[in-house]
Amino acid sequence: MTKKLNVESFNLDHTIVKAPFVRLAGVKEGQNGDVIHKYDVRFKQPNKEHMEMPALHSLEHLMAENIRNHCDKIVDVSPMGCQTGFYVTVINHDNYDEILDILEKTLNDVLAAEEVPACxxxxxxxxxxxxLEGAKELAQQMIAKRSEWTEIF
Incomplete structure (x- = not known):
């Protein structure tokens, strides 16, 4: 048995997940009652494939900018160091199905983009x-498997 670590994703068996998926990775309640939900938005199969940095970087810029047009509860969009996905963090918003819709709208914004913001x-x-082309390709691949986002294992 592996020792339980402090980082939630380090305790996830990456050999049994099936990307792409969107998974609730954590919930934290603040001292004043605010609730933070962190989602694991996995684009690529861990240890089998990854996103190339220029495409991942542009996708990060595009998602971080555009997702806020669809939800005012976004705290952050952060790329994973393993280059397989992103963490999307929201405050006081716990509707998983709505998060999936927000992500889909955001990825469609990526497809419509003519430039990378803040580039x-x-x-x-x-x-x-x-x-930009790489970011669009990643967004298209993710959208094409939209029906699979809720199937994590």
Missing amino acids: NEVQCGWAASHS
């Missing part, structure tokens, strides 16, 4: 590492 040296820490 310059003033607004981005590695502006040379972007691919």
Whole structure:
């Protein structure tokens, strides 16, 4: 038996999940009653495939900017270091089905994008590492499997 670690995803058996999926990865309640929900939005099968950095980076910019047009409860959109997905964090919003719809709308925004927001040296820490075409390809692949997002294992 492996020792339980502090990071929720380190306790997830990555060999049995089936990407793509959207999984509630954690819930935290703050001292004032606010509730944070963290979702694991997995684009690629762990340890089998990954997103290339320029595409992942552009997808991060596009998702982070556009998701807020569909929900004012977004706290953050963060890429996973393993390059297989993102964490989407929301505050005081616990409707899983609505999160799926928000993600789908956001990915459709990616497909319609003509440029990557904040893709310059003033607004981005590695502006040379972007691919709008790659981000669109990742979004299209994820949308194509929309019916599978709730099947985690």
